[in-house]
Amino acid sequence: QSTRPDLENCLSLSDSRLCFLFRANIDEVETEVVEIEAKLDKLVKLCSGMIEAGKAYISANKLFVNGIRDLSQQCKKDEMISECLEKCGESLQEIINYHMILFDQAQRSVKQQLHNFVKEDVRKFKETKKHFDRVREDMEIAQVKNAQAPRNKPHEVEEATSALSITRKCFRHLALDYVLQINVLQAKKKFEILDAMLSFMNAQFSLFQQGYNLLDELDPYMKKLAAELDQLVIHSAMEKREMEHKHATIQQRDFSYDDSKVEFNVDAPSGVVMEGYLFKRASNAFKTWNRRWFSIQNNQLVYQKKLKDVLTVVVEDLRLCSVKPHEDIERRFCFEVVSPFKSCMLQAESEKLRQAWIQAVQASIASAYRESPDTFYIEHLDRTASPSTSSIDSASEPRERSARGETILQRIQGMPGNEQCCDCGQADPRWASINLGVLLCIECSGIHRSLGVHCSKVRSLTLDSWEPELLKLMCELGNSVINHIYEGSYQEQGLKKPLPSSSRQEKEAWIRAKYVEKKFLKKLGSRRGSRRGTGFDNGSGPRKCEVSEESSGETEAETSDPEDTREMDPGTLLYKASKARNLPVMAEALAHGADVNLANDEDEGKTPLIQAVTGGSLVACEFLLQNAADVNQRDGRGRGPLYHATYLGHTGQVCLFLKRGAAQNDGDEDGQDPLSIAVQQANADIVTLLRLARMNDEMRESEGPFGQPGDTTYIDIFREFSHMASHNPEKLKRRSLHFRHSFR
Template sequence: MAVTVDPLVKLCSGMIEAGKAYVSANKLFVNGIRDLSQQCKKDEMISVRFSWIQNKILFDQAQRSVKQQLHNFVKEDVRKFKETKKQFDRMREDMEIAQVKNAQAPRNKPHEVEEATGTLSITRKCFRHLALDYVLQINVLQAKKKFEILDAMLSFMHAQYSLFQQGYNLLDEIDPYMKKLAAELDQLVIDSAMEKRDMEHKHATIQQRDFSYDDSKAELFNVDAPNGVVMEGYLFKRASNAFKTWNRRWFSIQNSQLVYQKKLKDSLTVVVEDLRLCSVKPCEDIERRFCFEVVSPNKSCMLQAESEKLRLAWIQAVQASIASAYRETTDLTVKQMTASPSVSSIDSASEPRERSVRGETILHRIQCLPGNEYCCDCGQADPHWASINLGILLCIECSGIHRSLGVHCSKVRSLMLDSWEPELLKLMCELGNSVINHIYEGACEAQGLKKPGPSSSRQEKEAWIKSKYVEKKFLKKLGATEVLVSVVLNPSCNSAASLSAECEVSEDSSGEAEMEPETETQSDPEDGRELHPGALLYKASQARNLPVMAEALAHGADINSVNDEDDRKSPLIQAVFGGSLIACEFLLQNAADVNQRDARGRGPLHHATYLGHTGQVCLFLKRGATQNDGDEDGQDPLSIAVQAANADIVTLLRLAKMNEEMRESEGPFGQPGDTTYLDIFREFSHMASHNPEKLKRRSVHFRHSFR
């Protein structure tokens, strides 16, 4: 402002002193006013209103009003503003020095810490007060300039009007315009006074507040910020060199990354590329205070905040950004899975209708399995009910009898009325009526027993079903089943085909692990016939052979038994090693403990995470697997997944944990799950069942090293 007004004052002085050159000086003065209007384009009142002034100027009025008034405005008001600016700059430098000294104060020297903290607090308060004064002067000066210039010009015009009475006719057209300017001037003065009063009131109010930098800064992170910057500010960063020097850098959390700059205009340096794979924790075992560490799979970064509250704010901001990052990832996954054929969970993933058609196709396949065209127990045609843990189809009357046995024996579901998860549909395709009747009715022919028919009474059907599934009177001896020997000797054989040449089987493993040959494949055939039901279940679970697993359970195998010679692993853990999602589902449907741990403290979720079996991880989480406890090495599933940089499993684990916390916060009557959580797990289930090759993320080398 001073730069613009000063030339105008000098031109006015020159005009007064050079009276003999009145015309030329007057012209220069008018041109100066026009230059001022060009500088004030944003202020229409100044830029337009004075463009009409020509040569009608009074020298003495110019001396009194224009020159003196504008001179005072430039020399006094602007000078005070410049002095305040210098004080503000000096105080800002003092605060920078105090911040550095406060950060360098060693933890083991309390007196230095107290002195540095006190100095920083005093300097900060002074800086805040001076900054407010500085801002106040800027605003007052900006407001004052609007009427100072206009007031000077208007008084000058009134002097001209009095002087040139004889030129009244010439100036008569200007009279209404001057009255309008006067009214506008009055309004400007009123508005300026009100604005000044409001600013002074705000200034006084802010001065009464607590100027704690920490308190205000601690709340300045926002994961939903429009510009994408969750939090930003200065932190001290420990270098990775041998001297471990600390440097003050401008850090920010943005786009799911932690970045910093040396200077404001420098390019960004990325510290953590993907926040989903990192963790953050406070550090108390180093000399400097207020430190925290951000740990990613391949490096860690030690940072220092300026206070404890700021440290807590940064930790919370990183944690919130981690949660937001995988939430955004899961939202994107849903969109991709439902919109892009390349990552869809089913063959044609453009609309839910396609998935429904796929489910109907699999249901048709289930109904077309050998023996499934008739009820498994009475032979009634076209059965529409199923026992999902046995893998058989039933008529409505037999399904009612099965339901009366209890869910520990049979879990009944309607083919048409109930919703079916993809892994459960695939499980039904692995068994069927012919396979199960081969197991549970194997001795009927030898005993000469007659099976009830569709027209038999309910009492006859109920007696048959209880004898068949509860008392198990019709089982062949375990050693008499040839297929058991074949599965022990050859785990990769298709056992369902061995049981029925016409049985269509589609054993879909999770696609994430290759089956490794067992040492028992070279054993004598008699060893297979001598197997105990529990041992047979243990081997068949890894061999992914559901018919043999079903036969072992029929002969009394304990589904949660452990192998003392193999780190007390359970059949469910063996199914994880076998890589079969369907084998895991079969065991879980038959009451396998999803949280049972081996001798090394690892449950099925630990092993599935180590091996990178995304489909199995999704299944176990849906079935209630806990992920809070670590194994003997202190590793929980989330830390294992982060270390392996498996973003899919990290996303599933964190989403499940967030959903669990949400349900706990809502109490016993809370919703069963967040919509996003349910959608994501549904999509992963479909992908694991129908497109397992898209979940291959881990190397065979990692699996071998783990085992």
């Protein structure tokens, strides 16, 4: 309890007692004020230091968070790292904001408030004290003069007495003011200190409370990430052991260079027949020689100056050139590659290497002719369309794309509803679920991945490769069609769809309810009508895509009266829609639980996939395969999808099934397999595909020092047929007729 002089006591005490007791009390108070002033000054300075340190801490934290964000942008391709860094950066930024509020409160409540108390209230006290001290000294002087006044001089006595009376009265008034000032200061001191500290502690409480709430919300994600991290650590340890084993094995090899071991492989899985350094004579006037990295790939001779340089094509088509040794030159080990348009003089590093290069070019020429028995059916490949890939034709880029000036992204995003995410409405989605046929934003695509590939298969529009039949599939469906199916009743249930700004938890709950629990489906068969004369209606209006699947006159869909789909169960609906080539209805049937591999006992045990073959639709087959259709499931007569496609002459479907691992060795109940059927029908394309696939399977089983011979030929031919089946099916039918007439 602080010492406080009492006003009443000040008035009631006699002069001498007042002076003595009051002075003792005042001295104690003044000492206390001096000490509290020093402590408060020190506290204000310490608070200033804390605030400055806090500002430096906040600045350093901001730089750290900016570094996290930069790293997140750099790791965009790795979704797990990017998402983790983004979430952590956002949380740390919020905590920085909370710290800023804390230090701002410290500035106002502790530093400024206590500083004002010291500079204003204590200063007033000191000024009053100075005035009080002067009056007290004056009274003491008056008392001394009054005591010294001689008795025989009445006028001096009267003057001294009067001066003492006036001084004493002034002293009493000033003493009252001083006591009042002291009591006010003591009361305000208590209020100011308590208020400042309480405000600061409330700010501390808010900081940690808000920080706890923020991190508590992030806790489920951190636990999930920790579990995934444990798996990554295990996988990393396994990979490390494997790499250490490989390292130990490789160290035992002899790495001395021996050009006798240099060989070429026209069927290399990488597509590179042979590669290495050669000297090339320039075509300028000086005939200078430059060392370049040459390779033979995709029936072309190309070179690079540096590894990351764009490939320069020396010979565009090896089928049109010849190669020979060249001795009429000063340099050794030279050979010449001659095309109808130019010749190229090259130099190897040894005679054995020269012979190897000559043989590699000759073998590539022969291989090019083997790959293309009918030189007219494959038009000139668009090998120079993309400088980034130079002569290497990518299966992910259909040739019609360069002709139309379209990208895969533009084509798929042009479908109805595809301009925004199927599940949250985020603009410009760059990810797709290929078995559902929808576009997704990056956050929703991550949630789809967590559902498992049995539910949703996620692929990037810009980072992954796209086969032509898969591209056609995406152009047959789209967000509007699928949402018409999977979100048919959510508005009737009074629910709201998530927005781009919604939390990940809200989006995940919606996506699971939509695709896994299927809570928003409308009753099956609520739409009726006809489409393509088949008795089915997709219920979503016209679509932008072009229907270009191959079909034959023998398998045209029936033009019977429209059927009422309300009477069909999901399995029957899928079965009929597969033959009718109606992907929206097929998607609806699968959404309602249709078994994609259900055999129809009333129709020789045929499956929906076999029905899609009969209907002549390549994209319907692709859709069923993406949704777990068994490519080897056979009907009651032992005939699988590959058999039916071969029998009907559907080359594109045969190509698709072989790429998906269809078996062709088992015969049907009559002992006939697909190859025997193709030979009987003189279908050269299908015979070629079946024989190549069989050779490729056999070669995969054999082991060789240079990989798997035959793979490049297999991949290139199947790629050509895939493109043609998706974009020029009429050409396949004309070729089939041409070869049948030639056979006869």
